[in-house]
Amino acid sequence: MTDVPGRSAGQGSCEVLVVGGGPTGLFLASLLAGRGLDVVVLEKRRVPSRHSRAIGLHPPALGALRVLGLDREAVAGGVPLRSGAALSRGRHLGQVRFAARRTPNRFVLSLPQSRTEEMLSRRLSALSPTALRRGWQVTEVLETAGGVEVTARRTAEQDGAAPHGSSPLLRWRARLLVVADGARSGTRASLGIAMRGRVLPDTYLMGDFAEETPSTGARAAGRRPREARIHLEADGVVESFPMPDARRRWVVHTGPTGAGPPSSAHRLADLLQRRLGEAPDPDTATMISAFTVAQRFAARLCTRRCVVIGDAAHEISPIGGQGMTLGWLDALDIAPLVRGAIATDQAPDLSRDADWGRIERRIMRRARTAGAIAGLNTALGRPVGRRLSLMRAAALRLVLGTRLRILLAWVYSMGWVGAARR
Numbered sequence: 001m002t003d004v005p006g007r008s009a010g011q012g013s014c015e016v017l018v019v020g021g022g023p024t025g026l027f028l029a030s031l032l033a034g035r036g037l038d039v040v041v042l043e044k045r046r047v048p049s050r051h052s053r054a055i056g057l058h059p060p061a062l063g064a065l066r067v068l069g070l071d072r073e074a075v076a077g078g079v080p081l082r083s084g085a086a087l088s089r090g091r092h093l094g095q096v097r098f099a100a101r102r103t104p105n106r107f108v109l110s111l112p113q114s115r116t117e118e119m120l121s122r123r124l125s126a127l128s129p130t131a132l133r134r135g136w137q138v139t140e141v142l143e144t145a146g147g148v149e150v151t152a153r154r155t156a157e158q159d160g161a162a163p164h165g166s167s168p169l170l171r172w173r174a175r176l177l178v179v180a181d182g183a184r185s186g187t188r189a190s191l192g193i194a195m196r197g198r199v200l201p202d203t204y205l206m207g208d209f210a211e212e213t214p215s216t217g218a219r220a221a222g223r224r225p226r227e228a229r230i231h232l233e234a235d236g237v238v239e240s241f242p243m244p245d246a247r248r249r250w251v252v253h254t255g256p257t258g259a260g261p262p263s264s265a266h267r268l269a270d271l272l273q274r275r276l277g278e279a280p281d282p283d284t285a286t287m288i289s290a291f292t293v294a295q296r297f298a299a300r301l302c303t304r305r306c307v308v309i310g311d312a313a314h315e316i317s318p319i320g321g322q323g324m325t326l327g328w329l330d331a332l333d334i335a336p337l338v339r340g341a342i343a344t345d346q347a348p349d350l351s352r353d354a355d356w357g358r359i360e361r362r363i364m365r366r367a368r369t370a371g372a373i374a375g376l377n378t379a380l381g382r383p384v385g386r387r388l389s390l391m392r393a394a395a396l397r398l399v400l401g402t403r404l405r406i407l408l409a410w411v412y413s414m415g416w417v418g419a420a421r422r
């Protein structure tokens, strides 16, 4: 690349260009670089995101990290969660297992997304030191007979604020383009690929706080400080998960319209106090975020020389935490085909290729299955009347007291992923 300063255009070329250096783009680029491909990732953020966002790595995610030789590092830095206590109105309903018996890693690993991305970036730069180019926002994609021509502009600020007309411009040619620029993907839209789905009537407030210590009441309330907890309450579900560095993630359902501004640590602590009679210390918050939930799926994944993966292809409810895992499974699925497409001198139209069609169907089947599970999970945590809430708690207690809990663990831990590969 000739990255020319000022307003002049730089240009360059590579075999595979990835738009977006989030977990999906970084994972795929590492896979491809490890297989000897010339890959470049254009990421609009100038500096890595510090948001802890996805903290749950399910067993298939750890399997994916193993392919890059990163699973041990992840486990060493995270907190393995084998089960969580289901509670309602202070009563213990049973234990929800987070992994089925036959899964290789019998736990969900709690690790902040910022650390996961940092680990992936390091792996990519060890494999290909110049592959990740930060501070470039892809603004245009032109498909040609032999590949793609991409235009990117220098972003204005650290968090990737939109570039302006006079920002330096970069033109890049590649034989194949992978679109991994997240749920609000502008690149997918510019390729004319529609998203279908809907916004769900669910809003949440979440935050990371210092873990309670025995003196702040956990043991007094008969709880183990480092366990995951799911509280099914009439006003909506509350979930909390241990995180590394003696921290805890709290997530509270705030109804169809939200808790209302401001999204502050005190507001979240207040809600928890009212709903559970306990709350973390708001002064220890390191992240507070309000989010809404949508489930949307791309109408197709392939155009002539481009393929869309990760959240850009499928956005599902984060409740149950499967989105990042899906992106990595997409990457594992397309990597051999990307290699094949680069190895041949021809530039076949991906949207008409039978092998790409098969993988596209597999990716979408898996995403829809995950979406259905996430949708159900989300619906089960909605606010309901007191009677319905009692019935919901009784039903969960029943399930957790029978062998149905094994099925629940299989579903929760994405044990079904193996079956969906066929």
Ligand SMILES: Cc1cc2nc3c(=O)[nH]c(=O)nc-3n(C[C@H](O)[C@H](O)[C@H](O)COP(=O)(O)OP(=O)(O)OC[C@H]3O[C@@H](n4cnc5c(N)ncnc54)[C@H](O)[C@@H]3O)c2cc1C
Residues within 6 Å of the ligand: 019, 020, 021, 022, 023, 024, 025, 042, 043, 044, 045, 053, 054, 055, 056, 057, 113, 136, 137, 138, 139, 160, 180, 181, 182, 183, 185, 186, 187, 206, 291, 309, 310, 311, 312, 318, 320, 321, 322, 323, 324, 325, 326, 327
């Ligand atoms: C509250 C919350 C909790 C979650 N918890 C979990 C969980 O526990 N487990 C789990 O598996 N998943 C979870 N998820 C989902 C997970 O965060 C996403 O599925 C994951 O981040 C998707 O990765 P991605 O790389 O596809 O997209 P993103 O993470 O969105 O990354 C896209 C990247 O592309 C960049 N970009 C965008 N446009 C451009 C452009 N034009 N040019 C260049 N770069 C661009 C962005 O800056 C970004 O870095 C959660 C999500 C939320 C919101």
